[in-house]
Amino acid sequence: MTGPARRERFPPWLKKSLPAGAAGRRVRDVVDELALKTVCRSALCPNIGECFHKGTATFLIMGPVCTRRCRFCAVAGGSGAPLEPDEPERIASAADRLGLSHVVVTSVTRDDLDDGGARHFARVIEALRRRTGATVEVLVPDFAGAEASVRTVVEAGPDVFNHNVETVERLYPAVRPGADYRRSLDVLAAAHDMDAALVTKSGMMVGLGETLEEVEGVFADLLDAHTAVVTVGQYLAPGRDHLDVQRFVEPGEFEVIERRALEMGFRAAAAAPFVRSSYCAAEVFRRGACHG
Numbered sequence: 478m479t480g481p482a483r484r485e486r487f488p489p490w491l492k493k494s495l496p497a498g499a500a501g502r503r504v505r506d507v508v509d510e511l512a513l514k515t516v517c518r519s520a521l522c523p524n525i526g527e528c529f530h531k532g533t534a535t536f537l538i539m540g541p542v543c544t545r546r547c548r549f550c551a552v553a554g555g556s557g558a559p560l561e562p563d564e565p566e567r568i569a570s571a572a573d574r575l576g577l578s579h580v581v582v583t584s585v586t587r588d589d590l591d592d593g594g595a596r597h598f599a600r601v602i603e604a605l606r607r608r609t610g611a612t613v614e615v616l617v618p619d620f621a622g623a624e625a626s627v628r629t630v631v632e633a634g635p636d637v638f639n640h641n642v643e644t645v646e647r648l649y650p651a652v653r654p655g656a657d658y659r660r661s662l663d664v665l666a667a668a669h670d671m672d673a674a675l676v677t678k679s680g681m682m683v684g685l686g687e688t689l690e691e692v693e694g695v696f697a698d699l700l701d702a703h704t705a706v707v708t709v710g711q712y713l714a715p716g717r718d719h720l721d722v723q724r725f726v727e728p729g730e731f732e733v734i735e736r737r738a739l740e741m742g743f744r745a746a747a748a749a750p751f752v753r754s755s756y757c758a759a760e761v762f763r764r765g766a767c768h769g
């Protein structure tokens with residue numbers, strides 16, 4: 478999600494201090510001791526210092542290698558690794574030791590698995606339910622649009638079902654060549670149809686060349702798919718082989734985007750330069766807003 482590879486200078490609002498300290502070290506230690514992965518590290522998230530300092534992290538399951546090659550993402554592409562049967566218990570153990578009240582779990586895309594990894598997601602949700610009192614947010618891939626996989630995850634009973642559309646439909650061929658905008662909307666709509674009480678959530682990046690009208694078009698499509706929560710953040714190129722940033726969106730523009738999302742009907746919205754799909758996830762889930 479971020480990186481020093483871009484030649485442009487970052488504008489002042491994208492300079493972030495990294496709080497260190499015992500809380501951050503504790504997250505790192507527990508994650509390392511249990512041989513877990515976080516998307517915070519794998520995706521080079523700019524919020525890692527802040528989130529680890531607050532004692533939060535987003536677990537990345539099903540290996541460090543993604544079977545797709547999206548042009549915005551820092552996670553390595555290639556062949557999927559074998560699933561680790563004890564990973565769900567290790568995630569639950571980490572959440573318990575860190576005293577997390579809201580756990581976010583995401584994965585790489587695993588097009589090589591018959592269910593896209595849905596059963597593994599379900600086992601993680603079940604382990605967290607059994608061993609912690611935390612609310613559970615899953616940020617899932619599109620499962621190649623397989624409704625059965627969406628049902629497997631929904632029936633495991635997460636509190637939040639998150640699937641990112643990432644960008645506007647026009648930019649999919651350049652940004653997410655292996656994905657399909659309408660399929661992602663269908664995944665969100667299917668999750669809502671299976672359990673209307675489930676909070677559904679999606680996120681997108683700006684700064685890739687989209688217009689405000691197109692962002693509003695995505696909001697309208699997400700609302701049609703009964704999505705309750707939306708997040709919007711600045712795209713930052715992870716390296717030289719990734720898509721260039723087209724524009725640094727100013728903080729005031731993010732305020733307009735967030736206001737517009739709420740006016741259009743989302744139950745909660747978070748839009749700011751450093752907002753990522755899992756940023757402030759507990760706060761957005763409980764209070765409907767992210768206050769940084």
Ligand code: SF4
Nearest residue numbers: 517522524525528755
């Ligand atoms: S925003 Fe999400 S991915 Fe980034 S550091 Fe925070 S919890 Fe991790």
